[in-house]
Amino acid sequence: MEGALTARDRVGVQDLVLLEAHTSETALLDNLRKRFHENLIYTYIGTLLVSLNPYKELDTYSKKHMDTYMGVNFFELPPHIYALADNVFRTMLSEFNNHFILISGESGAGKTETSKKVLQYYAVSCPNTSLLDNVRDRLLLSNPVLEAFGNAKTLKNDNSSRFGKYMDIQFDHQVGAVGGHILSYLLEKSRVVHQNHGERNFHIFYQLVAGGDDELLRWLGLERNCQNYSYLVQGDCAKVTSINDKSNWKIVRSALSIIEFSEKDVEQLFAIIASVLHLGNVKFATDALGYAVLKNVPELHWLSTVRLNIHKRCLQVYSPFAVDHALYARDALAKAIYGRTFNWLVNKVNESLANKDSSRKTVIGLLDIYGFEVFHVNSFEQFCINYCNEKLQQLFIQLTLKSEQEEYQMEGIEWEPVPYFNNKIICDLVEEKHRGIISVLDEECLRPGEATDLTFLEKLEEKMGGHPHFVTHKLADQKTRKTMQRGDFRLLHYAGEVTYCVVGFLDKNNDLLYRNVKEVMRQSKNTIIKHCFPYTEPDSKKRPETVVTQFKGSLAGLTDVLMSKEPWYVRCIKPNDGKKAGRFDDVLVRHQVKYLGLMEHLRVRRAGFAYRRKYDIFLARYKPLCPSTWPKWKGSASEGVLCLVKHLGYKPNEYKMGRTKIFIRHPKTLFATEDAFELCKHDLGGLSFCLFIKAINTDFYSYKTVKKLFTATATRIQNCWRGMMARKERDKRAWAVKVIKRFIKGFMMRNQPACSDNTEYLAFVRQNYLTRLKGNLPKTLLDKNSWPTPPPIMQEVRGTLPFYLRFYYTSMVLRNSLLVVEDSQIYLQFKALTSSMFKGKKENYPFSVCQPFQDTRISNPHHRLTPLTPSPWQPSGSLQYSVPLVKYDRNGFRPRLRQLILTQAAVYLVEEAKIKQRIDFNSLKGEMGTVEIKGGHQLCCAGDLILQCDYLFEALTKLSHIGNKESCIKVVQGSVRFDIQPGREGFIDFKSGQESMIYRSKNGHLMVVRMNGESHHSSCTPIRRGISKLIDSPVSQESTRTRSR
Ligand SMILES: Nc1ncnc2c1ncn2[C@@H]1O[C@H](COP(=O)(O)OP(=O)(O)OP(=O)(O)O)[C@@H](O)[C@H]1O
């Protein structure tokens, strides 16, 4: 069921228990119809199988199908009789107990076909050994033989079973089916002598006439024409197109040989069949006294000498009978001969099927008994048949209700009683001692005096009058009376009303055979007849049991046999009365659904819960739906299921946890679960699952094969994968155990001298400490208190840690320095140049060492030059250095603010945004002690420039480096001479004072006063005109002269 839940919309549910509207007969019918039209004739109600007669050959019974269903879980595949057969078989093997399959349904519903399918399944599933091959063949071939002798064409069924059959198949646990035994019930003997219109006698008569070879027929005195035999033509349909007597004869003939009928047996058997036909042709005339006399002596010849091997004289029984009486005696003899021969046949088949091994065997019983029958005129036979069905229905009710109740009790789940129609009242009406119909019938048969069918009816009216299930013409109300004859009584069976005609009830029940006729039979040399009419038979002084009492007894015996076994049910349904394929007659099916008790069974199954499944099976299927249970659940199956359903969000009232099974109340809960599972399967299966699904859609049969393959492969992969994961997990745990052990040991020995047991632990402690330390280093070297306390084994490091810290900081500094190494190189080159020019020559040089040089001292030298753009005095070359300074007039020493800008090509003196002077580096001529700046253009003047700069060392270093004029720098002690103009000189004098100043002294020199203790970079004053002298701050009397020419 689970395996095909997804197909539920197209073909209805496969288990009627899953019907949402489970109380609706219409819903049930719709479901059956939907499936029937898809050729899906089987449907479950739990473990009960409902089977619809397709009236056509379906291709679902091949060996391939048997293999598919073999060993597969009941609900995993679509419903099938093979699934049920297989499940019964496997349950029997696992529980080592006996089972039976009760196949019921009305005449023509397919009971016999179903029982044959089951038998075929068991026979084919037997292993192939020569011994078992024989058993298998006999099991299978017993069927056509029994059908030939016990089945006949009726209005309802061309192959109607006219006897009840219960067959035990015996199983050996190792090798399968090893034998069988058949019990037959109440053959409808009256058919031998009388058939209703449209019906036939037992098949074997027609088969013999049609198929027997000429020699055999000649020997039997038969002609190949059924019309010649009065016992074969009463139904007026000896020849039927749907039945091939000739080919069936061949099957029966060869089957008889296989099931060990000797040639002599076969010969004698057919002699008896032929005798019955001859007997039927015996006619009587009336003699002078009004007694019957034989008319056609030749028949007697065939009867006597050849066929029954009785002396002709013996056969002529002289009794003063009227013709009717004589005919009655003749028919009684024919019925007796046929009936007893049939019993012999069944015994003979049993001998052939018997298992010689006396060790204990388990059995599966197959009950294929005549179905409930309602004809236009119903007689004693229908009464017995319907009584039998009533008994089986009672058994069914008892067993299903009982077993259901037991299951609930066993699982510890509250049982909710289900209302159902208990047919006990009808069974009692028929069989109750001293009060039932059977008792009344027997009483009438056995009582002295004139008992007739009508007196029997009167007795019934007397005793049963007022019973709700019994009515006669006399007892009925006006309306009902119109539907009945005077000699009728009507029973309201569980399956519906049946009106019986009492005519013949007493006779048929008595089934008396005249003593002298019996005597004659005993003298027969035919071994079968001899066996059937033994001398040891109880004498007629003691009345034999009536037919119905015998039948009642055998049914009681059957009930006992069945009650001792585990029941399984197949309910066969006839879809239409016309034996037509594809026609589904709603009214007819609805009626059968009703009387077969399907609704009640469904209600019982659904009493509370629609679905139940063993925990392990449920978990195995749905575990991928929950991360905790997938891929493997480690606890018990029931815990797993609980975890799963909780994860799926089942509400508490939707399910119950039994002892071994989960019970789900509504089908929709299961459907939702199944839908989720379908989705999940896709996720899990990926490509391979897609292929698998494709196989499902394309070909159902290859799908089965693919599924098997897929399942096997998946299981293998799962096994390997789980094995690998388990090994990994085991290794991981073993490793963890080792590590934990070592750790604990190391911890215990942590204070002991280092050894192999604690090395690892101590290393861990050290590492742990250092990791902690890394995040908590003191901010300064001097901070000795905020060091994290080292563990005892690291006490010795406490002293050395500051050293390491210093090392750490140093390395940090170095690292950072290296990052700027390129800049540093250039910087150091400048400093080295300054040093070479001024170290030891100029007093305030040491103070300049720590002063970093910069590329510019003007915030935006470019900006300052921008307004000059249209001027022809544009600076050429990229900007290298700029610094603000003061220029002094050479004559009056008036100070003016200027910027000195150095490019790669020239030196510029700029006032605001105006280039005042441009001097090419090339025109700067150096001589010792001076820097000559010779202007090669109109701005160039004849005298020196007197400039004062706060960044003397920096400016001169840059100038000398960019202009490559290191050699032109000269440090002069004392006064500095400069050219006011060529041939006219001026001087700059230096002295210390209270405050720094620059002025024109009285002697016409430029006086630079340095404040006492003033730093070297305080202001300086340019003093001479004509010569460019760069004067640093007036801290010392040293100055640097630059000279321009
Ligand atoms: N599964 C089936 N596949 C094909 N045809 C079937 C199937 N079942 C039944 N039939 C057809 O229906 C006919 C009647 O079936 P069957 O003889 O099994 O009925 P039955 O229930 O045994 O009736 P009865 O009570 O009269 O013996 C068969 O002869 C066969 O033609």
Ligand SMILES: [Mg+2]
């Ligand atoms: Mg049958």
